[in-house]
Amino acid sequence: MVSPQQKVFCVLEFAKTNSVVMVQHAFRRRFGINPPCPKNIRWWFRQFQESGCLRKGKSPGRPRVSEEQVARICAAFDRSLRKSTNQQKRMEFCDSMLETMEDKTFISHLIFSDEATFRLSGTVNRHNVHIWGTEHPHETVEHERDSPKVNVFCAVSQKKVYGPFFFEGKTVTGQTYLDMLQNWLFTSLQADSHDFIFQQDGALPHWHLMVRAFLNEKVPLRWFGWKGTKDLALCVGLRDPQTPPCAISSCGGYVKDHVYVPLLPTNLDDLKH
Numbered sequence: 001m002v003s004p005q006q007k008v009f010c011v012l013e014f015a016k017t018n019s020v021v022m023v024q025h026a027f028r029r030r031f032g033i034n035p036p037c038p039k040n041i042r043w044w045f046r047q048f049q050e051s052g053c054l055r056k057g058k059s060p061g062r063p064r065v066s067e068e069q070v071a072r073i074c075a076a077f078d079r080s081l082r083k084s085t086n087q088q089k090r091m092e093f094c095d096s097m098l099e100t101m102e103d104k105t106f107i108s109h110l111i112f113s114d115e116a117t118f119r120l121s122g123t124v125n126r127h128n129v130h131i132w133g134t135e136h137p138h139e140t141v142e143h144e145r146d147s148p149k150v151n152v153f154c155a156v157s158q159k160k161v162y163g164p165f166f167f168e169g170k171t172v173t174g175q176t177y178l179d180m181l182q183n184w185l186f187t188s189l190q191a192d193s194h195d196f197i198f199q200q201d202g203a204l205p206h207w208h209l210m211v212r213a214f215l216n217e218k219v220p221l222r223w224f225g226w227k228g229t230k231d232l233a234l235c236v237g238l239r240d241p242q243t244p245p246c247a248i249s250s251c252g253g254y255v256k257d258h259v260y261v262p263l264l265p266t267n268l269d270d271l272k273h
Helices: 003-017 020-031 038-051 066-098 174-192 210-219 244-259 268-272
Strands: 111-117 149-156 161-166 197-199
Touching: 003 020, 003 038, 020 038, 149 174, 149 268, 161 174, 174 210
Parallel strands: 111 197
Antiparallel strands: 111 149, 149 161
């Protein structure tokens, strides 16, 4: 490392000779060691001209965090806080449901619902469907992208299964979900009883404003699911637990066990049947 005195020597020699080579020769004669590189000699001379000092400048410290980065960090903390709050609300909801279910007639009024997607390729949603084996298969499974599919809706009461209902199109939207509620499900439910409590999960089509307006009008305080603060639903909060019971969760798995057996359906009509 070059000492401050050696830096001063280089700057003074360069001021006299304006030659980096001559500075290096003089440095070797004076100090008996290898001279600094030309880049450093010029840098020290320029630093002395600009600041009058050869000391190392003060470190700028940690880099300044941009306002956008601060906003992203705050949003991440906010999401974490909401997640924790949602867990607390789930516990409160479960406790409330356990108390409500002490009324033996309550269960008979519940209508649970859910959707499932069936593909010709036999691919299942690994978030909802898990396949366990006793040993590692050591096999590679090829998945077909954009395989033809059907979206199916089903509802379950204590005594009856409503469905299946097949949605038209590749995607279930808020409008198509609302059409199904208006034109098929609620007509079927009201044919059996007007005294029911409807459950739906947190899928995005269920969050559609028109869907929630329809439920607020037709079954005020007799539906629960993902709702807004002004919705007339049974639960409090923006994202209440809407986990379907084992009956309807296992229903989708039971159907897929019977659909996805060799030979697989070759077209959507066969898949629906």
